[in-house]
Amino acid sequence: MASTMHLTLVLLCLVVSHAHGSSRVLRWSDDSDASPSTTSCPSITSALSDYSGHASVKYVPLVTNPTGPNFYYVDLVAIAINGKDLLPFPPALFRGNGTMIDSQSAFTYLNKPIYAALREEFRKAMAQYPPAPAFSDLDTCYNFTLTEYIYLPNITFRFGNGETMDLDDRQFMYFFREHLIDGFPFGCLAFAAAPDENFPRNFIGTQVQRTKEIVYDVRGGKVAFVPSRCGLR
């Protein structure tokens, strides 16, 4: 996006587990100095670049978009919350003018009606948490004061070739230990409405790349989002 966001992520250390039959659960923790585990992280120059035989490498095609031929686009056709696609968006409508992988913005920006539908479903799933004022471009925020466990819905991206990407909480939530104004712990859905109504397309921001290794096979015309083998959160 044109309005590049330079936000520093002040992240809480959150402990994740999967609740039985429900979505993901986070627990606040004060252990903010804990560093990510790197024990299983292969060296950059050798194994990391070899994705052959890596079972969870699921490629989606890079598509060329006439309105931005120098950018990487993917064929995102749906977003599902807890396994159900947002309605009423058949793939053709969902695509709009395409979905760009945008390395300049932290957050993900969706065509306005698509974002509105996502927000509505997300709010239903998060109804038990008190809302918090908007933060930056993010208008779906929660006040997690006194909240020990946070139950988040599952969010999945579906692509035109049938592949899916289940988003980790780090990919779709933006957590802050202290709200800049009143100093309370909060978190926001790290998605917002694309600002330019005259040019509706979706932008996948860099936060959606967290916890994943992004494999660009440009010659092969494809990209993969591989769950990090380094335990990076």
Ligand SMILES: *[C@@H]1O[C@H](CO)[C@@H](O)[C@H](O)[C@H]1NC(C)=O
């Ligand atoms: C959310 O995803 C987890 C892990 O894949 C799964 O066990 C759980 O059933 C899903 N929950 C819902 C409500 O879809």
Ligand SMILES: *[C@@H]1O[C@H](CO)[C@@H](O)[C@H](O)[C@H]1NC(C)=O
């Ligand atoms: C693509 O963008 C143009 C404006 O540039 C708009 O008129 C058109 O409706 C958009 N197409 C879709 C499918 O959203």
Ligand SMILES: *[C@@H]1O[C@H](CO)[C@@H](O)[C@H](O)[C@H]1NC(C)=O
């Ligand atoms: C956040 O929640 C706490 C505890 O309920 C409350 O005292 C505080 O006023 C809330 N802040 C905002 C901005 O809603």
